[in-house]
Amino acid sequence: MIWHIIKRELFDHINSLRFILTVVILFILMVTNAVVHLRTHPERVRDYSENVTGSLNTLKSRADLYTLAQKGPGNLYKSPSSLAFIADGGDAYLPKNISNEGSWSKSGPGWKAQSNWWLSYGSANPDAKDLRPQATKIDWVFIITYLLSFIPLLFTFDALSGERQQGTLRLCLANPISRPVLLIGKFLGTLITVLIPFVFAVLLNLTVISADTWTQLSTADWGRLGLILLIASSYAGIFVGLGLMISAGTREPRVSLVILLLIWVATVVFMPSTLGTLSTKWMPPLQTIDQFHASREAALKQIDTDYNDRLNAVKEKKTPNLLSLSDLQKLFETDPETARAEAEKLMAAWEVEGDEELVLKAELITRDVETRERFNREYLEAQIAQVQRARIVTRFSPAAIVQYALESMAGTGFNRHLQYLEHVHDYTRQFRQFIVETDSADTQSRHLIGIPEGMSEEPIASEAIPKFEDKIAFSDTLNTATLDLLLLVSLLGVFFLGAFLIFIRAEV
Amino acid sequence: MFRNLIRQELLSHLMSARFFAAVVITLLLVVANAVVLLEDYERRLARYSQQENTHRQKAQEAKTYSTLKLSVERPPNPLSLFSAGLDKRLGSTFEIYHGSVPLISDGSARSLDNAFLNLFSKIDLVLIFQVVLSLMALLFAYDAIAGDWENGTLRLVISHPVRRGTILLAKYIGAMVCLLLPVLMSLLMVLILLSTVGSIQLDGEDFLRIGGIVLTTTIYLSAFYLIGLLISTATRRTATSLMLCMFLWVALVLVYPNWSRFAITPVGDTRAVRSSSDQQIAQIWEEVDREEAQFLANSPLEGKPQRFNLDVIQSSGFSGGRRYGIDMKLSNQSDPLVPHVQKYHATMGALYIRSAEQIALVRKQTLDRTSLRRAIWHERLMKLSPASLYTFATAAWAGTDLEGMSDFVQAVQSYRRTLIDYFHDKDAFGSRQWFASDKGAVDWWDLPQFRFARADVSENATRALPELFLLLLINLFLFTATFLIFTKLEV
Incomplete structure (x- = not known):
C-alpha cells in the first residue's frame, strides 16, 4: 500500500x-x-604555487x-x-x-x-579594497x-x-x-x-x-x-x-x-x-584592538627597561684593581712590563663585559619575540x-x-x-x-x-x-x-x- | 463603490493570518538586527573618535615639516544602519602627503577587534524589507485576481456598475497599505531604539533621507505586488500563479543578484592595463630622478640625499617607499650648505607635488578601467533585478554607495591641496624647518583642520533617481500590462 x-x-x-x-x-x-x-580554480592554484615558490626562493636565499x-x-x-x-x-x-x-x-x-x-x-x-557590491x-x-x-x-x-x-x-x-x-x-x-x-x-x-x-x-x-x-x-x-x-x-x-x-x-x-x-x-x-596593542606595548616596554637596567649594571660593574686607561698610559711610560700585564687583565675584563652584553642582547631579542607571539x-x-x-x-x-x-x-x-x-x-x-x-x-x-x-x-x-x-x-x-x-x-x-x-x- | 472595494480589500488583508505573520516576523527581525547594528555603529563611532585623536596627536608631535604624518579618518555613516553599502567594508584611513594623491582604493582598512566575525554577514534593515516584504507582496498578490476568478466572486463584483480598472486599483491600494504598515511600524521601532542611544544624532536631512528610503521601499514593494498581480491575472489559476510567483521571487531576490556577481566577470583580464600603468608611473619617477640628479649636479651638495655632506650631530626620522621624514641637528660647520639644502627641498617638494598629480592621473585612469569599471559593471548587471535596484537606490539615499565613498575621497584630496597651500604660505618646503628642528620646532597651531560633510539630500536624491526611475518604469509597465489583460479577461 x-x-x-x-x-x-x-x-x-x-x-x-x-x-x-x-x-x-x-x-x-x-x-x-x-x-x-x-x-x-586554475587561477587559484597557480597563484598559490607561485606564492609558495616565491617564498621557497626567499628561504633558499637566506x-x-x-x-x-x-x-x-x-x-x-x-x-x-x-x-x-x-x-x-x-x-x-x-x-x-x-x-x-x-x-x-x-x-x-x-x-x-x-x-x-x-x-x-x-x-x-582582507576584503577591504574590493569596490564591488x-x-x-x-x-x-x-x-x-x-x-x-x-x-x-x-x-x-x-x-x-x-x-x-x-x-x-x-x-x-x-x-x-x-x-x-x-x-x-x-x-x-x-x-x-x-x-x-x-x-x-x-x-x-x-x-x-x-x-x-x-x-x-x-x-x-x-x-x-x-x-x-x-x-x-x-x-x-x-x-x-x-x-x-x-x-x-x-x-x-x-x-x-x-x-x-x-x-x-x-x-x-x-x-x-x-x-x-x-x-x-x-x-x-x-x-x-587598541587595548590589545596597549597591553602588548606595555609588556614590551617592561622588557626593554629590564634590558637597559641590566646593561647599565654590567657597564657600571667594575672589576677591582683595574687601572683606568689614562693610568695605564702613564704606567707604560714608567714600567712597561707591569703595564703589559695590567693591560691584559683589562682586556680580559672587557671581554667578559662584552660577553655579558651579548648574552643580555640575545635574551632581549628572545624575550621580545616570545612576548609578541x-x-x-x-x-x-x-x-x-x-x-x-x-x-x-x-x-x-x-x-x-x-x-x-x-x-x-x-x-x-x-x-x-x-x-x-x-x-x-x-x-x-x-x-x-x-x-x-x-x-x-x-x-x-x-x-x-x-x-x-x-x-x-x-x-x-x-x-x-x-x-x-x-x-x-x-x-x-x-x-x-x-x-x-x-x-x-x-x-x-x-x-x-x-x-x-x-x-x-x-x-x- | 471604489471606497467600498478598498475597504473590503483592506479588511480582508488586515484580518488575515498572513498579514499578522508578516508584521510579527518583520518586527522581530528588525528589532533583533537593529540592536546588533546599533551596537556595531556605536563601536565604530568610538573607534573613529579614538583614531581621530591619535591622528591629531601624531600630527602635533612632528617637529619638522617633513616629519608631519597626517591621516584622516572616514566617519561611520549613521544611515549605514539602514543600508550598509560599502560603509563598513572599505578602508577608512587616508594618509595626507603632498607626494601622493589618495584615490578611493587607497584607504587602509581599520583593524577590527575580531576580523573573523565578518564570516557572519551583517544584515541591514533594508535587506529585511527587501526579502521579507517582497515575499509578502507576492503572497498578497498571487490570488488577488486568480482567487476571485476561481471562487466566482470576480463575476459578482464585475456585475456591479464598476469599471475593471477601478477593481484593479482598489486591490492595489488595499494591498499597498497593508504592505506599508509593517514598514512604518518597524521604522517607528527603530526610531524609538535610536532615541535610547545617545550617540546617534540624526538631523533634518537624515530624516529626509530616511523618507527617501521609505519612498523607495514603497515603489519596490509595489513593483513586486504588480508582478504578482500580473501573473495572477494572466494565469487565472491560484496554484499556477503561486508557483510562478514563488520561483520568480527566488530567482529575482535570492539567486540573480548573487548569480550575476558570481558567474559574470565583466572587464576581463586587466593585467595588461595594470602593467602599462606601472610603466607610465615608473617613467614619471625616472623623470623626477633625472631632474633631481640635474639639480644635484649643479649644487655643492654631495653624498646620499637627505643627509648629504652635512655635519649631522643627531638625526631621526622615517622612510617608506619614496616618502621620508627627517629631523636633524646640524653643527655650525654645515651652515654654508644649509641654503643649498633648503633649495634642494624646495625643488623636490615642487617636483613631488607635480609628479603626484601626474601619477594620480595615470592611476585614476587605471582604476577607472579596472576595479572601478568592474564594480560599476557588476552593479549594472545586478540592476536587472528589481531587488538590486532597490539595494542600490537605498544605498544612494543613505550615502553609503560608491559615490558616497568617492565624496569622501574628494574631500580628502581637497584637504591635501589645502595642506599644500598651507605649506606654500609658510614657505615650508624651502625652510630650514623642513629638515631640521634645531633652530625651533614647527608650531602647528594654524594647521588646517579636515572637515567632511556628507552630500546634501538633493545630491542623494539625484543619485537615487535613475534607480527610482527604473523601478517606477517597471511599475508602470506591469500595471499597464495587468490592466490590458484584465480588461480583456473573460469572467
Whole structure:
C-alpha cells in the first residue's frame, strides 16, 4: 500500500509546474557553479604555487643561520581546496597567508640590536579594497541551504491542508490505509521528488568539473560526496517534515504557505548571520584592538627597561684593581712590563663585559619575540573562541549546520583555517628547533640565538631547512561533520514526529 | 463603490493570518538586527573618535615639516544602519602627503577587534524589507485576481456598475497599505531604539533621507505586488500563479543578484592595463630622478640625499617607499650648505607635488578601467533585478554607495591641496624647518583642520533617481500590462 501512495505522490509531483521550475533552477545553478569553478580554480592554484615558490626562493636565499633566525621562513600560504565549489567558506574574509616579517632595531651608545621575526596574524578585513557590491557565492552550500529548503515547502504546504480542503483526504482515509502509512508515503514521495532533480544536477555538475584536469577527485572525495548527499537529503527531509507538520495543523493551504515561508525566511535567510552577530553581544567582551596593542606595548616596554637596567649594571660593574686607561698610559711610560700585564687583565675584563652584553642582547631579542607571539596568540585564541561560540549558537538554524558540515567536507571555511593555523604553529616550532639544533651542532658557535656574533657561521644546505607545506587533512574535520549530520538527522526525527503527532489528532 | 472595494480589500488583508505573520516576523527581525547594528555603529563611532585623536596627536608631535604624518579618518555613516553599502567594508584611513594623491582604493582598512566575525554577514534593515516584504507582496498578490476568478466572486463584483480598472486599483491600494504598515511600524521601532542611544544624532536631512528610503521601499514593494498581480491575472489559476510567483521571487531576490556577481566577470583580464600603468608611473619617477640628479649636479651638495655632506650631530626620522621624514641637528660647520639644502627641498617638494598629480592621473585612469569599471559593471548587471535596484537606490539615499565613498575621497584630496597651500604660505618646503628642528620646532597651531560633510539630500536624491526611475518604469509597465489583460479577461 505504502508503495502505491509513494508512487501516486511521485507522479503527481513530477507532472506539476513546480517540478519543472525546480529542475530548471537547480540545473542552471549547478552548471554555473561548475563552469565558474573551472574558470577560477586554475587561477587559484597557480597563484598559490607561485606564492609558495616565491617564498621557497626567499628561504633558499637566506643561506646563513643568523639571517634565517632573523628573517624567518617568509610568508606561509594556505593551500586552496580543490573542493571549494562545494563550500566557499567565506574565503574572502579569511586571510590567505600568515606573514612573519616583523622587525625593529634598537641602538644605543656602543650597541645595536635587531629583532627576530615573529608571527603576526593580521586584524583587518582582507576584503577591504574590493569596490564591488557584496554577494554570496553560488556554491553547493547556497544551492542546498536555500533551494533544498524552499522547494520542499512548496511541495508540501498543501499536501494535507489542500487535500483536506478538497475532500480527497477523507476519501483516501476511507480506504484501509492507516494515517502513519499515508504520512510516511507522502513524506517519502515528496523527498524523492525533490532529490531526483538535485541528484541529477549534482551529477551534471560533477561531470563538468571532472572533465577538467585541474580538479581530480579521488576515491576519498567520492566518499565525501556520498556523505554530502546524505546531509543534503536529511536537510531536505527536515523541511518536508516541517511542511507536513504545518500543513497538518492548518485548515487552509494559503495559511500554511504563509506560515511556512515566514519560518523559512527567518531560519534560513536571516538566522545564520543574525544569530552569529547577536550572540557576540552576550559573550564576554573581547579586548578592543587598541587595548590589545596597549597591553602588548606595555609588556614590551617592561622588557626593554629590564634590558637597559641590566646593561647599565654590567657597564657600571667594575672589576677591582683595574687601572683606568689614562693610568695605564702613564704606567707604560714608567714600567712597561707591569703595564703589559695590567693591560691584559683589562682586556680580559672587557671581554667578559662584552660577553655579558651579548648574552643580555640575545635574551632581549628572545624575550621580545616570545612576548609578541604570546600576546598575538592569546588574542587570536580569544577571537577564535568568540567565533566558535557564535557558531554553536547559529547551529539553531539547520542551514548553518549544513553550511558547517559541508565546509568541513570540502576543506574550506573556519575549521579549515584553524587547521591551517595549527600547521603554521607546528611548522614554526619545527623551524625554530632546526635553528637551535643546527647551531648546537657547531662547536665554534656561542649558542646565542638571535645575534650575529653568537651564532654558527657555517653555511646551511638549503635542502636541510624545513619547508612549510599546508596539506588539507580531512580526518579531523570528519568528526565535526558527523556530529552535524547527527544533529540534522535528529532534527529530521523531531519534525517528522511533530507532523505525525499533529496529523494523528487532526480532524479530517 | 471604489471606497467600498478598498475597504473590503483592506479588511480582508488586515484580518488575515498572513498579514499578522508578516508584521510579527518583520518586527522581530528588525528589532533583533537593529540592536546588533546599533551596537556595531556605536563601536565604530568610538573607534573613529579614538583614531581621530591619535591622528591629531601624531600630527602635533612632528617637529619638522617633513616629519608631519597626517591621516584622516572616514566617519561611520549613521544611515549605514539602514543600508550598509560599502560603509563598513572599505578602508577608512587616508594618509595626507603632498607626494601622493589618495584615490578611493587607497584607504587602509581599520583593524577590527575580531576580523573573523565578518564570516557572519551583517544584515541591514533594508535587506529585511527587501526579502521579507517582497515575499509578502507576492503572497498578497498571487490570488488577488486568480482567487476571485476561481471562487466566482470576480463575476459578482464585475456585475456591479464598476469599471475593471477601478477593481484593479482598489486591490492595489488595499494591498499597498497593508504592505506599508509593517514598514512604518518597524521604522517607528527603530526610531524609538535610536532615541535610547545617545550617540546617534540624526538631523533634518537624515530624516529626509530616511523618507527617501521609505519612498523607495514603497515603489519596490509595489513593483513586486504588480508582478504578482500580473501573473495572477494572466494565469487565472491560484496554484499556477503561486508557483510562478514563488520561483520568480527566488530567482529575482535570492539567486540573480548573487548569480550575476558570481558567474559574470565583466572587464576581463586587466593585467595588461595594470602593467602599462606601472610603466607610465615608473617613467614619471625616472623623470623626477633625472631632474633631481640635474639639480644635484649643479649644487655643492654631495653624498646620499637627505643627509648629504652635512655635519649631522643627531638625526631621526622615517622612510617608506619614496616618502621620508627627517629631523636633524646640524653643527655650525654645515651652515654654508644649509641654503643649498633648503633649495634642494624646495625643488623636490615642487617636483613631488607635480609628479603626484601626474601619477594620480595615470592611476585614476587605471582604476577607472579596472576595479572601478568592474564594480560599476557588476552593479549594472545586478540592476536587472528589481531587488538590486532597490539595494542600490537605498544605498544612494543613505550615502553609503560608491559615490558616497568617492565624496569622501574628494574631500580628502581637497584637504591635501589645502595642506599644500598651507605649506606654500609658510614657505615650508624651502625652510630650514623642513629638515631640521634645531633652530625651533614647527608650531602647528594654524594647521588646517579636515572637515567632511556628507552630500546634501538633493545630491542623494539625484543619485537615487535613475534607480527610482527604473523601478517606477517597471511599475508602470506591469500595471499597464495587468490592466490590458484584465480588461480583456473573460469572467
